[in-house]
Amino acid sequence: MSDINITVTDRHGRQCASSGSAWEPKMGYSRAVRAGNTIAVTGTVGVNADGSYSDSLADQTRRSLEIIQAALEALGGRIEQVYRTRMYVTDVSLWEEVASVHGEVFGDIRPATTIVEVTRLIDDAALIEIEADALVS
Template sequence: MSEIHISTDARGDRMHASSGSKWEPLMGYSRAVRAGNMIAVTGSVGVNADGTYAPTVGEQAARALAIIEAAIKSLGGKMENVIRTRMYVTDVSQWEEVAKVHGKVFADIRPATTIVEVTRLIDGEAKIEIEADAVID
């Protein structure tokens, strides 16, 4: 992911984090949004900065969580503020590999979480997409 850019909406009550993806303006979304003390991070796949994907779901999960962390930090939060994650995988039989990565990041934080299998993600090479919600103290 490239450098994150922050903007404020016209009313001034929400901050938007943009990764500069060509899809953000096309689809009308932000990488993450902060409203008050809440941060919501868009579903993030584990794509590398050069547009490639690691071969394993675990490596992709680690990359997706790094993207999420960068977005949360850019809006004044930290991973310790995460209260919920949602993980969408294309092969739920690999859930333990995903769980190990998620557990390494969130072992002491222990957010509510969901993992579900989906037929396919928007990019055929992506094996996992992760969303996160955070509340800043």
Template sequence: MRQNISSGAPWEDQVGYCRAVRIGNTIEVSGTAPVVDGQTAGGNAYEQTKICLEIIKNAIEEAGGKIEDVIRTRMYVTDISQWVAIGKAHGEVFSQIKPATTMVEVSALIEPDMLIEIEATAIIE
């Protein structure tokens, strides 16, 4: 059985995706940017990372999971020199969970003021 979790963003229908999908005990969370009320939120990499992770947590919970179920994150950043601030925010959420993770620098995200986008995979035990 498939459960689609929508963020309500207008571009979900335009692009053809949703915030997260749960099939069985697996939840995949789409690339999540720091968007609140249709606008990029957070002024720096640390704040934007925190916002992304909160959006991810909410999607996982809506799908019936919890943040502790996350087994993998992928972080796409526009400035890898900000890895310490990004890592700090990630660690505040995942220091005890310790999912597999990746952080890579990309040339750009969909909006120029976005510094990070994060994907997550969760498996509910």
């Protein structure tokens, strides 16, 4: 995760994390926001630091979760504090690839989760987008 650079700023009484994505300022959102003891991580695709994507759904899932973890940690959270994930995939028939990686990360944590198929994501090379919510103690 050393290639994931997250910056944190205070905005309107909240801590906002940015991953440097070109979409963030264009659309006016943050990678993650901490308000009190809650962290919400926006939909995160598995894009590599150089802007490329793996052709593998499992690899994109793993990368997305790495970015989510980095955002959580930048805001003082931990992956173990995630209580909800939502996964949007472009081909739900490959759900087992997603489930395998999700299980590697969250097997002992067991957050509530949803996986749904969507027609496409904002970047045509993206195969999955994941959201996460955490309660920080």
